[in-house]
Amino acid sequence: MASITTEQESELLIVLPGDQLPESGLMEDSSAAHRLTLGPGLAPMDDDSITAVKAGILKHNAVGNRWWVESNQRRYVAAQGESIIGVVTGKTAEHYKVDIGASQPALLGVLAFEGATKRNKPNHNIGDSLYCRVSMANKDMEAELECMNPTTGKADGFGELKGGFIIKVSLGLARRLLDPKNLVLRLLGQHIPFEMAVGTNGKVWVNSASAQHTILLCNGIRNSEYLNAAECVAMVKSLVEKM
Amino acid sequence: MSRLDRTRTSAHQLRPFFSSQNLLNRADGSAQFDFGESSVMCSVVGPSEVKLRDEKLDKATIEVVVRPLVGLPGIKDKAREQAIRETLEPLVLSGLHPRTGIQIVVQTMKDDGCILATAFNATILALLDAGIPLKSILGAVTCIVDNNSNEILLDPTTEELANAKSTHTFVFDNKSSITSKEEQQESVDVATLYSDSTGLFSEEEYFECAQICYKAVQAVHGFIRTAVQKKLEKEYQQIHS
Amino acid sequence: MATPAFTFTPSTFQKLHPAEFFRRFTTEGVRPDGRLLDSFRPTTVHHGVISTANGSAMVRIGGTTVVCGVKAEVAEPRLDAPDQGYLVPNVELSPMCSSKFRPGPPSEQAQAVSEAINRVLKESKVLDLKDLCIEEGKAVWVLYVDAVCVAYDGNIYDAALAAIMAALNNGTIKVSGGTAANDENSFKLKLARTPLSATFAIFDTTLTILADPNVTEETISDGQISITLDETGLLCGVTKIGAASCSQRVLKDCVQSAKKRTLQLRGIMNQL
Numbered sequence: 001m002a003s004i005t006t007e008q009e010s011e012l013l014i015v016l017p018g019d020q021l022p023e024s025g026l027m028e029d030s031s032a033a034h035r036l037t038l039g040p041g042l043a044p045m046d047d048d049s050i051t052a053v054k055a056g057i058l059k060h061n062a063v064g065n066r067w068w069v070e071s072n073q074r075r076y077v078a079a080q081g082e083s084i085i086g087v088v089t090g091k092t093a094e095h096y097k098v099d100i101g102a103s104q105p106a107l108l109g110v111l112a113f114e115g116a117t118k119r120n121k122p123n124h125n126i127g128d129s130l131y132c133r134v135s136m137a138n139k140d141m142e143a144e145l146e147c148m149n150p151t152t153g154k155a156d157g158f159g160e161l162k163g164g165f166i167i168k169v170s171l172g173l174a175r176r177l178l179d180p181k182n183l184v185l186r187l188l189g190q191h192i193p194f195e196m197a198v199g200t201n202g203k204v205w206v207n208s209a210s211a212q213h214t215i216l217l218c219n220g221i222r223n224s225e226y227l228n229a230a231e232c233v234a235m236v237k238s239l240v241e242k243m
Numbered sequence: 244m245s246r247l248d249r250t251r252t253s254a255h256q257l258r259p260f261f262s263s264q265n266l267l268n269r270a271d272g273s274a275q276f277d278f279g280e281s282s283v284m285c286s287v288v289g290p291s292e293v294k295l296r297d298e299k300l301d302k303a304t305i306e307v308v309v310r311p312l313v314g315l316p317g318i319k320d321k322a323r324e325q326a327i328r329e330t331l332e333p334l335v336l337s338g339l340h341p342r343t344g345i346q347i348v349v350q351t352m353k354d355d356g357c358i359l360a361t362a363f364n365a366t367i368l369a370l371l372d373a374g375i376p377l378k379s380i381l382g383a384v385t386c387i388v389d390n391n392s393n394e395i396l397l398d399p400t401t402e403e404l405a406n407a408k409s410t411h412t413f414v415f416d417n418k419s420s421i422t423s424k425e426e427q428q429e430s431v432d433v434a435t436l437y438s439d440s441t442g443l444f445s446e447e448e449y450f451e452c453a454q455i456c457y458k459a460v461q462a463v464h465g466f467i468r469t470a471v472q473k474k475l476e477k478e479y480q481q482i483h484s
Numbered sequence: 485m486a487t488p489a490f491t492f493t494p495s496t497f498q499k500l501h502p503a504e505f506f507r508r509f510t511t512e513g514v515r516p517d518g519r520l521l522d523s524f525r526p527t528t529v530h531h532g533v534i535s536t537a538n539g540s541a542m543v544r545i546g547g548t549t550v551v552c553g554v555k556a557e558v559a560e561p562r563l564d565a566p567d568q569g570y571l572v573p574n575v576e577l578s579p580m581c582s583s584k585f586r587p588g589p590p591s592e593q594a595q596a597v598s599e600a601i602n603r604v605l606k607e608s609k610v611l612d613l614k615d616l617c618i619e620e621g622k623a624v625w626v627l628y629v630d631a632v633c634v635a636y637d638g639n640i641y642d643a644a645l646a647a648i649m650a651a652l653n654n655g656t657i658k659v660s661g662g663t664a665a666n667d668e669n670s671f672k673l674k675l676a677r678t679p680l681s682a683t684f685a686i687f688d689t690t691l692t693i694l695a696d697p698n699v700t701e702e703t704i705s706d707g708q709i710s711i712t713l714d715e716t717g718l719l720c721g722v723t724k725i726g727a728a729s730c731s732q733r734v735l736k737d738c739v740q741s742a743k744k745r746t747l748q749l750r751g752i753m754n755q756l
Contacts, residue, residue, distance in 0.1 A: 016467070
């Protein structure tokens, strides 16, 4: 069971490392022939085949003939352009050292903030939580972060997260939380008003009017990972009732 | 023919599999794999920071720690560490995570024979759970040649192992199955990832064991696929319902 | 005027790109040390090199030298095996034999080789441990078989196993004192078989198999195959570790080559 047939595409198409993608399926879009974009979880091998390198669901987007594997893991590997939540662990004259949950701490330039100049630098202390964007990620180097939109130079919501509470969830759950239609967040929002920031590195910051509510929200988010829609409704209901 | 453990009826039957992924809260990936009453738990941390002394500039450093059922690790465990590490090194795409470390801890939970094969299967499940990029997956099975009947028994228990003339452990990847399907021959030329045989045996016996184990490993591959599928379906049920 | 191409001497090339340097040789069918791909290094065996030991031997395979001594001591038997002695093999890779090894507890490689040899001796029933019984439940012989690597240049498993087997083969246990009838009797160790091995290195990218790898070949190779055979051609152990590409055909070829090699090695060992 190594090759994948495209007929199965209606349901979840699970791939394991070593599974080869059929060449015919990859080149189905004749107008974009020989143009192929491989996303995470797929890699060309020595024998010129396209092989899955992670276990997950094979996904395809006809625009640009993009193929990738949707997989879940807990360890973050920095990727450029992603919004993440980090904690300041060190400070030098030019950089903050930020723990983003990857193999190495990331660097955040002290001037990579909205309106920051050599004379007017933001002041963050060790232990502060920051919502920021990965401006450069290279497998051989430490990742670099910034706290502003690089095109406009505006903060755009990036910056320090004051108050609240941060929980660590799997990267897959974090991505699902970013879905505007996410069920558990809608359900929780019906009972408790709250604000949150989701980092694709699996860190989720939640803030609400009271600590009690915040803890409830965090538990609700954590519990939702392996539940279906009906179970989610019941879970949120029981959490709110106990409050 | 009935086996010594009385639950199996054929010499080429494996014990029931069991597996569970994502068991440990603090590890990046973890899994348990059972062959009947043999059980191994494995945890994976990485890609994470690595000691400067062990850092490799062009790839990730893989460290394997094998913990025995009781007592302190001995030379047997060291030999197993080497076997698991050197088998995984060509499989893991470690070039994608240079200057990092991948730590794998293998802990025996219950021992009823075939611990090395069980450990290999637990390790691959834990690596899949951790999302470490791999070239392919692997599957491992042990078989023995019985001292009295000269028959090849797959997946022996401790009791059966005591009466073995020779013991053979094989690891195959899921890539070799491609060539086998095309060839459709009786004896397929399969790529062996790891092979370890002791005891006294003839050349013919060795290659017969390899063929039988190769067929049995296909069942292990199938099981790993189902296990991963079940986990993914659970994760994505909210989106697809 | 064209600028001269970037050139360097062969020794610089070897240091910069050991794998590529090596590949250039193997594609031509030879190795940097002049051997063909399937040839083993010159091997010598010396028997009885340590006069104070009960049995000893020194084996040289190319640049690898292993000295092995067998020491017999009296000990209490295990409760679950009151009529059996002990055989305790150990391979030592000290910093003396190569800068690869650090002082301190035995390295993983040393432990793995010791364990591999221990299993071959035990599983293929080289020595009947009941022969080592002095009095059941009271006293048995324990044989400490220590193989010390004096110079390390790869393929320690073949060298250590050959040295251990040669040392056990000339092992004599002297029993002094005892009953009035004989004040000194001695017996030679009876070996059921003499397993010897041949090791091969595998290279994934070029699919090359090299017999008897030396230390540089070992470090750049992707995996190893070790095949252990007794004098009747029966296999006592097959180990294949590392390297993703190794078909059954390759293993079959290695078994054939190992049969020839162990026969040759047996010839060398039996010359006195």
